Amino acid sequence: MIIELSVIPIGVGPSLSKYVACVMRVIKKSGLKYESHSMATNIECDWEDITPLVKKCHEELKKMGVERISSTVRISERTDKPYTMQGKLQSLEEKM
Amino acid sequence: MIIELSVIPIGVGPSLSKYVACVMRVIKKSGLKYESHSMATNIECDWEDITPLVKKCHEELKKMGVERISSTVRISERTDKPYTMQGKLQSLEEKM
Amino acid sequence: MIIELSVIPIGVGPSLSKYVACVMRVIKKSGLKYESHSMATNIECDWEDITPLVKKCHEELKKMGVERISSTVRISERTDKPYTMQGKLQSLEEKM
Amino acid sequence: MIIELSVIPIGVGPSLSKYVACVMRVIKKSGLKYESHSMATNIECDWEDITPLVKKCHEELKKMGVERISSTVRISERTDKPYTMQGKLQSLEEKM
Numbered sequence: 076m077i078i079e080l081s082v083i084p085i086g087v088g089p090s091l092s093k094y095v096a097c098v099m100r101v102i103k104k105s106g107l108k109y110e111s112h113s114m115a116t117n118i119e120c121d122w123e124d125i126t127p128l129v130k131k132c133h134e135e136l137k138k139m140g141v142e143r144i145s146s147t148v149r150i151s152e153r154t155d156k157p158y159t160m161q162g163k164l165q166s167l168e169e170k171m
Numbered sequence: 172m173i174i175e176l177s178v179i180p181i182g183v184g185p186s187l188s189k190y191v192a193c194v195m196r197v198i199k200k201s202g203l204k205y206e207s208h209s210m211a212t213n214i215e216c217d218w219e220d221i222t223p224l225v226k227k228c229h230e231e232l233k234k235m236g237v238e239r240i241s242s243t244v245r246i247s248e249r250t251d252k253p254y255t256m257q258g259k260l261q262s263l264e265e266k267m
Numbered sequence: 268m269i270i271e272l273s274v275i276p277i278g279v280g281p282s283l284s285k286y287v288a289c290v291m292r293v294i295k296k297s298g299l300k301y302e303s304h305s306m307a308t309n310i311e312c313d314w315e316d317i318t319p320l321v322k323k324c325h326e327e328l329k330k331m332g333v334e335r336i337s338s339t340v341r342i343s344e345r346t347d348k349p350y351t352m353q354g355k356l357q358s359l360e361e362k363m
Numbered sequence: 364m365i366i367e368l369s370v371i372p373i374g375v376g377p378s379l380s381k382y383v384a385c386v387m388r389v390i391k392k393s394g395l396k397y398e399s400h401s402m403a404t405n406i407e408c409d410w411e412d413i414t415p416l417v418k419k420c421h422e423e424l425k426k427m428g429v430e431r432i433s434s435t436v437r438i439s440e441r442t443d444k445p446y447t448m449q450g451k452l453q454s455l456e457e458k459m
Contacts, residue, residue, distance in 0.1 A: 079402040081437075086281035089335035089443050092451075096458035111455075112400040113448035114367040114437060126222045133248055142251040143281035147339075148244045149369075149402060152229055155238040155377050160401035163380075167399075170384035175306040177341075182377040185347050185431035188355075192362035207359075208304040209352035210271040210341060239377035243435075245273075245306060251281050256305035259284075263303075266288035318414045325440055334443040340436045344421055347430040 077151045077160055078125060081115035082132050085143040097139060098132045105131075110160050115147075117160055125150070173247045173256055174221060177211035178228050181239040193235060194228045201227075206256050211243075213256055221246070269343045269352055270317060273307035274324050277335040289331060290324045302352055307339075309352055317342070365439045365448055366413060369403035370420050373431040385427060386420045398448050403435075405448055413438070
């Protein structure tokens with residue numbers, strides 16, 4: 076299963092990089108395989124990883140004083156064949 | 172906490188209403204307060220409700236033969252005041 | 268074509284209702300058919316309506332002092348049959 | 364302005380890579396600066412680029428026989444400083 080996680084702290088000014096860095100540290104510490112990009116982070120994980128990960132991100136942001144958070148988790152599941160971030164990109168490259 | 176859940180079954184034809192009905196039955200059975208609209212469903216819930224709910228939706232769709240599913244969970248959390256779907260709409264109405 | 272528009276002003280405090288009210292006024296003035304709910308607004312429109320509408324929302328928010336905005340436009344298009352918000356909800360009800 | 368574009372063809376089977384390749388060709392041909400990743404594509408663009416780009420993606424997919432498409436455009440705008448994909452990633456790295 077691949078998820079894309081975007082966490083937006085609301086109400087703490089227009090500069091978000093220190094908060095995004097906090098979220099990135101939580102993702103790194105999780106030990107899950109991830110790919111960060113300029114709009115969000117893609118993560119290979121299982122069902123049971125999702126809520127603890129996102130909740131931890133919110134908890135750490137709240138410790139930094141964030142009172143409102145909008146997160147988006149896009150969950151992509153496929154059962155007919157193995158499904159990884161690398162496999163998706165390879166399959167795309169072959170078609171191009 | 173309010174979430175918006177959108178579940179898209181991929182690869183089973185352009186008509187999705189029977190699959191959306193399946194998802195709606197899962198949400199109803201959860202006992203959580205929800206508000207359905209033409210693009211997704213908004214739900215009042217706690218952290219521990221999220222994964223079981225979305226996982227159950229995927230499981231039921233897989234039983235119907237769906238091999239690929241793209242779900243989006245938008246999680247909106249706010250800690251500075253009580254936060255409900257009705258409260259949000261009321262607060263908006265007062266401002267308009 | 269049905270779109271769902273969510274506009275999040277970032278960095279102007281945790282209370283967003285006056286900004287959401289501003290966005291709602293822009294949507295109302297557009298004359299497009301819409302359905303607002305507690306997480307976003309669904310709108311029936313054509314391709315050429317999308318950018319002017321979202322851009323106008325951003326412009327009005329910037330006039331209110333918002334320096335950073337994250338908007339999400341979910342675009343749902345279907346060509347095999349007429350596609351309206353009401354039609355979607357009716358089709359869903361019949362299946363339930 | 365940075366957007367993230369995700370285009371999901373619905374109803375044409377679980378394997379989407381040939382359709383995603385089609386979308387990628389449209390993005391490449393646009394001449395816009397982009398960054399593709401395993402869940403979507405991030406693009407630096409202006410307001411007037413958005414609708415023609417997404418519409419073209421839908422048109423090309425419809426030529427391939429796709430009858431239903433769900434696209435998500437996340438639009439991130441910031442007016443207080445220059446805003447690029449590279450700048451975002453650099454700013455994040457400095458904070459980590």
